[in-house]
Amino acid sequence: MDSLFNLDQACTFCQITTGEAEASVVYQDDLVTAFMDLFPVTPGHTLVIPNYHASMITEIDPNTVGHMFAVGVKIDRALRDSDFRCEAVSLYLADGAAAGQVVLHSHLHIVPRFHGDLCGLHLHAGPAEMATRKKLEEHAEAIRRSLKSEI
Numbered sequence: 599m600d601s602l603f604n605l606d607q608a609c610t611f612c613q614i615t616t617g618e619a620e621a622s623v624v625y626q627d628d629l630v631t632a633f634m635d636l637f638p639v640t641p642g643h644t645l646v647i648p649n650y651h652a653s654m655i656t657e658i659d660p661n662t663v664g665h666m667f668a669v670g671v672k673i674d675r676a677l678r679d680s681d682f683r684c685e686a687v688s689l690y691l692a693d694g695a696a697a698g699q700v701v702l703h704s705h706l707h708i709v710p711r712f713h714g715d716l717c718g719l720h721l722h723a724g725p726a727e728m729a730t731r732k733k734l735e736e737h738a739e740a741i742r743r744s745l746k747s748e749i
Contacts, residue, residue, distance in 0.1 A: 611703035642682040684710035
């Protein structure tokens with residue numbers, strides 16, 4: 599596969615994109631590869647990865663990130679139309695080890711969900727407290743300042 603980007607020969611996900619490592623591929627094009635997760639949360643759990651090595655989403659060009667999510671949406675629809683038990687779908691991307699990323703090649707999880715599946719995502723450590731508008735504005739301003747350097 600020709601790529602303008604680097605592959606990490608030691609990375610299992612890079613090896614999957616080139617066909618060197620075994621995987622149950624659902625979809626592949628010039629930008630991304632989608633395949634079944636080896637340790638599925640629920641049956642049908644699929645991963646979408648860029649076809650070059652990028653540990654974090656910020657290392658992936660924006661067009662490829664958009665394409666990863668577009669393919670994720672197509673897989674979401676396919677899961678809902680399949681025979682898998684699928685009352686809902688979670689799309690999840692952990693960006694870094696502290697976020698729970700285990701394989702350090704950026705990847706989007708598409709997970710079929712159903713009531714009682716024992717899969718969960720908790721975005722707070724304890725009972726949630728509503729943030730004050732003042733605190734939210736402070737946080738928004740900090741992000742806006744950083745965005746100015748990105749745009």
